[in-house]
Amino acid sequence: MAISVSGLGSGIDTTSLVSQLMSAERLSGKGLTTGRNTAQSIVTTLTALNGQLKSLGDAAKVLVPDTLTGASAFTGVSATSSNTNIATATTTDKAAAGSLTFTVKSIAQAGSGAFDTTFTGGTSISDSGFSFKVGSGDKSATIDVQAGASIEDVAALINRSDSGVKATTVQVAPNTYKLQVTSATTGAQSGVNITDGTTTPTATSVLGAFKQLNEPADTVLRIGGDNGYDVSSPTRDVKDLMPGVTISPVKADPTTPVTIDLTADVDGMAAKLEAFVKAANDALGTVSSNSKWDSTKKTGGPLLGDSMTRGLSQEIQTAFTGSSTALPSTLGISIERDGTLKFDKTKFVANYKxxxxxxxxxxxxxxxxxxxxxxxxxxAADGTLTMRIQAEQASVKDYTAQITRFEDRMSLREETLKQQFSAMESLLSKMQAQGNWLSGQLATLPTG
Structure with a gap:
């Protein structure tokens, strides 16, 4: 690494002089940095706007009837229960208006049972190994228990098997446990089956008799009265008894009828419309806030004077003006003086009813x-905003390349100046040395 001593021969601060000269030279590149920052600011703003317009499109889509099913936010229904202590209901977009009355005869539960012998935790339950078969529904597995295993070991073996059941040790007294087995599924076919192996000892002789705790059961709804019919489900919820409707029993009560009414979901429609208006205002607000002139800072927003985004705002506002047969006021929507949209839920609900x-x-x-x-x-293929973003991104890339080349030129220029001033310092140093020698020689000449 070369050592430079500024002004050694000339007395001039050449380092400072080079720095000042380079600062003057770099002024010509300031426009490149400004251009890149401007283009990047536009990219950032347009990307945000693009996302908001996509959200606006999504919010609009749910209000338009599906071309195949005709479903939209305006065909949705909500479910109400006459007795939520007994049963509730939820709907999907496939549900239609209607009503259903039923009683809850039973609620699905998993079969379970327990062996009646208790054991001390962590101690051996048998000096000999034994096997048994356990299962529920169409699943079963053989459990091979090694000599000296604890009750916790037996539970772990069952849980690692693909037997359709879950085992747990239940503490019935301090450090005293019995083994309980429960089906992994619910329904009338979820009983737990235990079969002893063919050798001794057997599971029954070690663990005790297996006794049923909970009887497996389906959820059963009784539709109508004495002349009605039963509907069963192996799970707690009963799905699609009516299209798009899930009935969730809370408790069994075969004597108390429950009525589920399916009516137009006006609140849901209003929420979708409110989201629609908000999405539009978000996009309009982005264009507006980024198109202003800041008189204090003497700067304009990245979209100031941008005709494309101004045109997009006008297109959105025009779309919301509707037509003679589709007035926004029908939906409770109005266009304010500043161009933003306003949604009035009360007007919408009244108009819909x-x-x-x-x-x-x-x-x-x-x-x-x-x-x-x-x-x-x-x-993504040819959207006006998409193409504009791509063009601005290309500008950022081009500016970046130009700045890199400019910096390379500046580095070369700075090195050239340093070399030139270094050569000057060397020459002046030699001249000064020669001058000092001449002065010394002159001083030795006779003076008289």
């Missing part, structure tokens, strides 16, 4: 138009 068909039609038409605006802007 008065004329649900007109409200449903208006929602579908307006949402379709908004969805088209979103798709044309955000399409």
């Amino acid at each position: 008065s004329d649900p068909d007109s409200v449903t039609k208006a929602a579908g038409e307006i949402a379709t138009k908004v969805g088209e605006v979103s798709k044309q802007a955000t399409s």
Whole structure:
């Protein structure tokens, strides 16, 4: 590494001089950095806007009837139970308006049982090994217990097997346990089956008799009265008794009828519309806030004067104006003076109850138009916003390459200046040495 002593021969601070010269030279590259920062700011803003427009498209989609099923947020129903202490219900988009009355005769449970002999925890339960078969439903496995095994070991062997059951040790007194076995599934076919092996000792002789604790059972709903019929399910919930409806019993009570009413989910519709309006306002707000001039900082937002994003805002607002047959006011939506949208749930609910068909039609038409605006802007193939983001990203890449080349030139220029000043210092040093020698020679000449 070379050692540079600035101004050794000339008395001039050449290091500072080179630094000042380079600072002046680097001014020409300031525009490149500014250009890259501007392009990157635009990319960041447009990417955020792109995400918001995609969200707007998603919010619009749920309001448009499906081309195959006709389902939308406006065909959804909600379920109410006349007695939530006995049964509740939930719905999917496949549910339709209707009503069903039933009683809960039983609730699904898993079969279980326990061996009646108790053991001290962590101690041997038999000096000899033994085998037995355990299972539930269509699953079973042979359990081979080694001599000296503890009751905890037996439970672990059962749990590692593919027998369709779960085993646990239950503490019935301090450090005293018995083995309980429960089916891994529920339903009438979930009984626990224990079969002794063919050699002695047997499971029964070691663990004791296996006694049933809980009888396996299905959930059984009685539809109608004496002339009705039963519906059973091996699980607690009864699914699709009516299309898209899941009935969840809370307790069995065969004497108390429960009615499940399925009605239009107006609150759900309002929530979807509110999300639709919010998504639109998010996109409009991004364009608006990034298109302003800051008079204090004397700077403009990254979208100031940007015709494309201004056009997108206008397209969204135009889509929300609807048509003569699909007015936004029908949905409780209004366009404010500042261009933002407002949703009035009370007006929507009143309009829907008065004329649900007109409200449903208006929602579908307006949402379709908004969805088209979103798709044309955000399409991965040829969306206007997508292509603009790609163009700005290319600008950032180009600016970065130019800055790299500029920095390379500046490094070379700085090295050249250092070499030139170093050569000058060397020459001046030699001249000074020669001058000092001449002065010394002159001093030796006779003066008289």
